[in-house]
Amino acid sequence: MADIATSPSARRNRTSRRSGGAPTIADVAREARCSPMTVSRVINGEGNVREETRAQVLDAIAKLNYAPNRAARSLAGGEQLRIALMFDNPSASYLSEFLMGALEEASRADIHLVVQNCETLAQAKPLMRHLAEGGITGFILPPPLCDDQSVLDLVSEVDAVAIAVGPGKASGSHAAVLIDDFQAALDMTRHIIGLGHERIGFIIGNPEQVASGRRLGGYKAALEEAGIPVRDELIVQGRFTYRSGMQGAENLIAVEPRPTAIFASNDDMAAATVAVAHRRHLDVPNDITVCGFDDTAMASTIWPELTTIRQPIREMTAWAVSAAVRIVKARRAGERASPEQKLLPFTLVRRESDSAPTLAAGGPRIRQL
């Protein structure tokens, strides 16, 4: 009589298709002595739960080490959110950071992340249209996609949500997560000036990306505030690629008198600059200081390791995904909040590629005396 549960149905319940005995919301409810609904409310952070009850539920969750079942959640909650992560030929190291952040957050929020590679900007639009037709409601867009107005317009047209990751400037119509490129370049240039440099070369990034212009702006502003004239021959155009960085560096190093420092708009171009310097038998940093931007893996791979600006790429993408989820959900609920702009902090990472200019490296300098 101890075993009332010998009936087939009860027996089945025990060994049923339960997920390896993982606790369910019902277990938590039993432990917290309330209904599953209340537990659900606590989990989803809804209101209308007494503080005391909430605490009990939280305790029960902790005690049972409960984790909600994703499948059940999205099944019961209706459609699963699907958002696409577009990328257009970024540097590999940027990409892996980019992916990691997005993945982590996608897994946390239990959404389906579609990763779409599109080689060219032209290719992007039909691809995005197709994805939107297939039920994708949100797009995560890194530069240069997020800097292209026609891409942004397309997103609006298909009534989807776009989150720009690291655009040059905030768009009025879409959410974005970015760092202050101007301020970062300003800080870096100030740092270089603070070291005693005056002839500082600059390699501009891809002109398609608005951030490139902002970085250039920061560089110029720092020179101006230090009373150093901005000289055109010390500013060369690059395209964020290693190859373009080499070309730029060759040109800069050929300038007479030679610049004592070169600030490249990203790490790939900075790495190329180091390579060019070495071929010219210039020591980095003793003969020439080289600084980068982004702090991708490239920066700490090469020798000497680059002094650079660290962008929190991973955090940025994670934020982008969570923002996409938030906005899509809000839209479904009928709200149309104004697009958020999230500014994340950057940091100047000082490594081995910068130093004060030496006398041997160039002409007379005033500061170092």
Place this chain on the structure above:
Amino acid sequence: MADIATSPSARRNRTSRRSGGAPTIADVAREARCSPMTVSRVINGEGNVREETRAQVLDAIAKLNYAPNRAARSLAGGEQLRIALMFDNPSASYLSEFLMGALEEASRADIHLVVQNCETLAQAKPLMRHLAEGGITGFILPPPLCDDQSVLDLVSEVDAVAIAVGPGKASGSHAAVLIDDFQAALDMTRHIIGLGHERIGFIIGNPEQVASGRRLGGYKAALEEAGIPVRDELIVQGRFTYRSGMQGAENLIAVEPRPTAIFASNDDMAAATVAVAHRRHLDVPNDITVCGFDDTAMASTIWPELTTIRQPIREMTAWAVSAAVRIVKARRAGERASPEQKLLPFTLVRRESDSAPTLAAGGPRIRQL
């Protein structure tokens, strides 16, 4: 009267929480005039369905453009598979390829992929134990994790499944996907010899990874078959890092007479070799040929672009994930198939960093006459 469906329940059915009107298995069943169960059987490729019925179902599926709901599938099918992708400090470019392949396949198979970074080998084991306790049943292991017997033993101990991606050699107890490192290094060395080189330096990879030894073996075998003596001073130890590659290259270039070619065991070390050569004012490839291995992004980033061996990393990881799913499912069904070994093809990618040796580059050569 046209609207029989005005009753509350019927009305609800229409606008219920249905996923945007996507067709369900029931719709397909209705269309194919059979039961949902039969449809399910067709979808899952189970037997015991008449060929005629199957065709009908397939037609209905095509007609309705039906796609199974993942959430419902994994909910009904019991536990959702969770497999972990461990990675131990790989190069960023390797990592992004690695992730992409895994992601794609995980999304296809609707499994939950847990991406776990573990800095050191020592760290890996407690981490994996913890993951296994948390219900992870499969591990995707890149080198050097998959080359460490104690890691493999741990997997067996917690009764999980391990798939090695690119191990040095196949383990008898776990599945693996790999390329023929020996053959690849053999081919590359033959290629270099074919160009006319005889003094060919070699930089070994991380000694913790068994593949390093196999690549060295291929190098030696090619020399031997060409009747070129294997000289110890032309073989230096590296650790797969850029830094170690620089050190190795410095040592090799200092050998007298200087080698006319250097074959590095991965692209990072090859890139470092190019950098060292440039600092020594040696032109690549005219003064010295440099070849890499892996074809990571590094290979096509730097200048000159590296001739290297392309490993299909993405395909390898994708295969690993699908194999993990297959094996875990088979295990649940009580089967214990012997571990599969999948050998994927590599290709020799010829770019700009190799050429025939020039007379200026070194001492007398026999072949080129």
Place this chain on the structure above:
DNA sequence: GCGTCTTGTGGTAGCGCTACCATGATGAGA
């Protein structure tokens, strides 16, 4: 001819969760 096996099919009962009501409690206002 009767069991027993196989084969194709259908019915039913969940998987774990949440949307949607329904219900008791409270307190504010008439």
Place this chain on the structure above:
DNA sequence: TCTCATCATGGTAGCGCTACCACAAGACGC
């Protein structure tokens, strides 16, 4: 004091699919 809104909570009915059994119809052995 009696509404009527609010709050806190519970009950119920699915979400779309598959595991498990049931069952009919034919194949085979004895």
